[in-house]
Amino acid sequence: MNVAIATFVDLPEGDEDTPALIAELGALGHRAEAVRWDGPADWAAYDLVLVRSTWDYSTRLGEFLDWAARVPRLENTAEVLRWNTDKSYLRELGAAGVPVVPTLWDPAELPEWPDYVIKPAVSAGARDTARWSAEEAVPAAAHLARLRGEGRTVMVQPYLDAVDTAGETALVFFDGEFSHAVRKAPILTAGAGVQPMIADTKDEREQITPRAASKAELALAAAVLAAAPGNPLYARIDFIPGPDGDPVLLELELAEPSLFLHHAPGSAARLASAIVKRLG
Ligand SMILES: Nc1ncnc2c1ncn2[C@@H]1O[C@H](COP(=O)(O)OP(=O)(O)O)[C@@H](O)[C@H]1O
Ligand SMILES: [Mg+2]
Structure with a gap:
């Protein structure tokens, strides 16, 4: 099997999750390489194109979604990307009963x-x-x-100020199965004004550490996934504690989330298995 790991111009070799994923796919007998999403690649030549560090999509969403619709075998699918790249999906999840950040x-x-x-x-x-x-x-x-x-x-x-003490919890799922969780430190400093994009220095600014997900977070994550469309190959679900301490949904990331694989031993192998399983 031949897998393309879609990335963007500033990360030609992919993000920090990419080397481990390529190695694990290799161990299963499959070839994978990072490929720029807006470059001249022949997407039909790949058995699977995995959307990963396509971090310039937010400034050129139309072009990105058109590209996604043209790629024959894409994960997550173009339909899921279309739904998830606009946070308006939070309204839908809120209407479905998921506790989301009041907006x-x-x-x-x-x-x-x-x-x-x-x-x-x-x-x-x-x-x-x-x-x-x-x-x-x-x-x-x-x-x-x-x-x-x-x-x-x-x-x-x-501003959910519990993030200042508890941080944000990101739960990562592959093919609907929980893989691991991390803690993200708060990012928005009071008095700092509008933030520049942090994607190219994500780990540094986000200050990631491993964390165990709570029962409440795992239960809510399952409800979020059940309310989301499709059957995403990967999902990251970000929670911050609300005023009563219960988790509320900040973001469901189905497009290009950092998966923090190097914070969770075995997670790259789990993602590789999920990819291979999906292709049958
Ligand atoms: N309502 C909020 N309360 C506290 N922190 C927030 C809130 N909204 C965003 N943040 C902070 O800003 C970061 C980025 O916001 P987020 O909604 O995750 O958008 P994105 O990651 O897509 O840019 C979060 O990781 C969090 O640290
Ligand atoms: Mg976020």
């Missing part, structure tokens, strides 16, 4: 909250995302106006 969608005015986050619905790596306090109404309004002026769907959320 104002495209508000005309700023909320009167002491501490809140403004972010675009299409984004990755905290690009164009910022945390604002009640005293920062002027720059916050400018941020909101800029995103609206760019025609983007804007999300405004209370």
